[in-house]
Amino acid sequence: MSVTALRGWTPSIAKPSVLPGFGxxxxxAVSYLSLIVLIPLAVLVWRASALGIDGIxxxxxxxxxxxxxxVSFFISAAAATVNVVFGAIVAWVLVRYDFPGKRIFDAxxxxxxxxxTAVAGIALASLYATNGWIGALFAPWGIKIAFxxxxxxxxxxxxxxxxxxxxxxxxxxxxxxxxxxxSATLGAGRxxxxxRVVLPALVPALLTGGALAFAxxxxxxxxxxxxxxxxxxxxxxxxxxxxxxxxxxxYAGASAIATVMLVISFAALLAINSIQAFSRRRFGHA
Amino acid sequence: xxxxxxxxxxxxxxxxxxxxxGFLVLFLVLPLLxxxxxxxxxxxxxxxxxxxxxxTQAAIRLTLLVAAIAVPLNLVFGLSAAWxxxxxxxxxxxxxxxxxxxxxSVSPVVSGLVYVLLFGxxxxxxxxxxxxDFKIIFAVPGIVLATIFxxxxxxxxxxxxxxxxxxxxxxxxxxxxxASGFRTFLTVTLPNVRWALLYGVLLCNARAMGEFGxxxxxxxxxxGLTNTMPLQVEILYNEYNxxxxxxxxxxxxxxxxxxxxxxxxxxxxxxxxxxxxxxx
Numbered sequence: 001m002s003v004t005a006l007r008g009w010t011p012s013i014a015k016p017s018v019l020p021g022f023g024x025x026x027x028x029a030v031s032y033l034s035l036i037v038l039i040p041l042a043v044l045v046w047r048a049s050a051l052g053i054d055g056i057x058x059x060x061x062x063x064x065x066x067x068x069x070x071v072s073f074f075i076s077a078a079a080a081t082v083n084v085v086f087g088a089i090v091a092w093v094l095v096r097y098d099f100p101g102k103r104i105f106d107a108x109x110x111x112x113x114x115x116x117t118a119v120a121g122i123a124l125a126s127l128y129a130t131n132g133w134i135g136a137l138f139a140p141w142g143i144k145i146a147f148x149x150x151x152x153x154x155x156x157x158x159x160x161x162x163x164x165x166x167x168x169x170x171x172x173x174x175x176x177x178x179x180x181x182x183s184a185t186l187g188a189g190r191x192x193x194x195x196r197v198v199l200p201a202l203v204p205a206l207l208t209g210g211a212l213a214f215a216x217x218x219x220x221x222x223x224x225x226x227x228x229x230x231x232x233x234x235x236x237x238x239x240x241x242x243x244x245x246x247x248x249x250x251y252a253g254a255s256a257i258a259t260v261m262l263v264i265s266f267a268a269l270l271a272i273n274s275i276q277a278f279s280r281r282r283f284g285h286a
Numbered sequence: 287x288x289x290x291x292x293x294x295x296x297x298x299x300x301x302x303x304x305x306x307x308g309f310l311v312l313f314l315v316l317p318l319l320x321x322x323x324x325x326x327x328x329x330x331x332x333x334x335x336x337x338x339x340x341x342t343q344a345a346i347r348l349t350l351l352v353a354a355i356a357v358p359l360n361l362v363f364g365l366s367a368a369w370x371x372x373x374x375x376x377x378x379x380x381x382x383x384x385x386x387x388x389x390x391s392v393s394p395v396v397s398g399l400v401y402v403l404l405f406g407x408x409x410x411x412x413x414x415x416x417x418x419d420f421k422i423i424f425a426v427p428g429i430v431l432a433t434i435f436x437x438x439x440x441x442x443x444x445x446x447x448x449x450x451x452x453x454x455x456x457x458x459x460x461x462x463x464x465a466s467g468f469r470t471f472l473t474v475t476l477p478n479v480r481w482a483l484l485y486g487v488l489l490c491n492a493r494a495m496g497e498f499g500x501x502x503x504x505x506x507x508x509x510g511l512t513n514t515m516p517l518q519v520e521i522l523y524n525e526y527n528x529x530x531x532x533x534x535x536x537x538x539x540x541x542x543x544x545x546x547x548x549x550x551x552x553x554x555x556x557x558x559x560x561x562x563x564x565x566x
Binding site for chain 1: 293303312317320359365366388391392393394395408409431434435454461495498503515516538539542546547549550
């Protein structure tokens with residue numbers, strides 16, 4: 001009879017092991033997770049379900065809410081697209097080329113993760129205001145960036161920047177140069193090799209990074225509200241409308257909008273998982 | 287290697303480098319420069335005078351307090367979850383791992399909202415909390431809860447993959463040699479994951495001190511009482527007190543720079559002892 005079989009207290013849910021402490025650590029982790037994350041989220045779903053599907057639909061399709069959801073959704077998609085294009089270029093340059101200051105730029109890519117969103121928000125607002133360093137360049141042409149939907153776009157590009165770079169970078173690093181050499185040996189030009197051999201292998205990572213950036217952008221609040229102008233129907237984002245509803249003590253309305261946003265972010269998450277599952281089958285990496 | 291066959295020509299290469307660097311300068315370097323420039327616009331005296339304000343000092347103290355509660359709690363959680371997940375086999379493990387990452391896919395505003403729905407005046411447990419004469423929403427406990435929620439996965443997700451990779455052989459050896467379970471954890475497991483743990487703590491702390499959306503929803507913005515540093519930045523900014531707003535913001539930006547520096551240093555020096563996803 002093994003030692004573990006004698007330990008009556010080992011909970012039956014784990015396979016027997018000589019290591020102690022499963023009950024304690026598992027119990028603590030699950031309780032803490034439930035108290036902090038699962039129960040509060042369940043309360044939100046419960047609140048929203050009291051409205052019923054048609055109740056949530058009614059709230060979500062009132063003109064102001066619909067406009068805010070559209071602003072959040074479309075500008076996030078546009079920002080994620082820019083992030084995919086420039087994220088690919090940044091990742092390519094950081095992996096393949098050497099240039100002065102490369103390590104610093106590499107480290108700086110994570111700045112949007114580390115910089116508090118409110119700080120980013122006021123910094124971007126001051127840069128892109130008509131008297132700011134960048135805003136002043138566009139003002140003579142009558143282009144206003146801060147306090148318009150363009151400002152929201154700028155903030156969301158900032159906040160989503162690291163996602164694509166950090167998803168593509170490792171894939172590009174592991175990409176076997178032999179494949180490119182084979183392509184070149186077979187007579188392909190460099191452009192053909194890059195666009196028909198390398199790029200297709202990067203597509204899953206690009207899509208995953210884009211979806212992550214999109215999911216983050218839809219929920220983003222701090223960096224946006226300072227630069228957005230927050231005009232209902234024009235530059236009001238969905239998270240801000242949740243805050244407004246809460247300040248009016250309209251808990252049901254806030255819960256309904258929050259539920260719609262949760263559904264959008266879970267759809268993005270699901271898309272990411274399917275892309276990665278596909279990529280594992282097709283390329284053998286995520 | 288001849289250019290143009292296995293690599294790009296000089297022109298293409300430098301165009302791409304210029305595009306990438308230009309993009310990073312525009313979106314990362316300029317905002318950072320703007321924070322410090324605006325903070326020092328009226329000179330160093332005005333900058334330092336911003337911190338004489340009692341409400342600003344209270345905000346700094348509250349931010350430190352909140353991080354000092356949230357980070358250790360998430361640290362204990364991260365280690366517990368990692369021990370259970372990495373050292374044992376049980377059904378539903380992958381579900382548990384996904385649930386731990388859940389707060390990352392929830393909007394900060396929604397993270398605050400859930401606690402208002404739970405403990406707010408018209409919330410599920412609101413009346414109960416009222417009876418005890420204990421304030422959670424629009425008070426410090428709510429800010430701590432919201433901060434714990436948004437920083438929940440940071441430490442766990444650094445430690446779990448590393449511990450999984452390390453397996454159980456070291457711990458089994460220690461136990462066989464007569465060490466107690468707790469001693470094994472302290473002298474064998476903990477040293478094995480120390481750099482990943484530090485990495486997670488750095489990221490967790492940066493987010494805990496910088497969180498805005500979730501905290502803003504539960505704080506109530508009571509000056510000197512429930513304003514953290516990011517909320518104080520917002521208030522000063524909305525009052526057109528730009529120098530003070532950017533002065534407080536520059537402290538937070540400094541924290542972000544220190545975090546990035548320490549994080550990069552860990553990746554360069556101790557990359558092999560970090561979570562597999564962090565190794566370049």
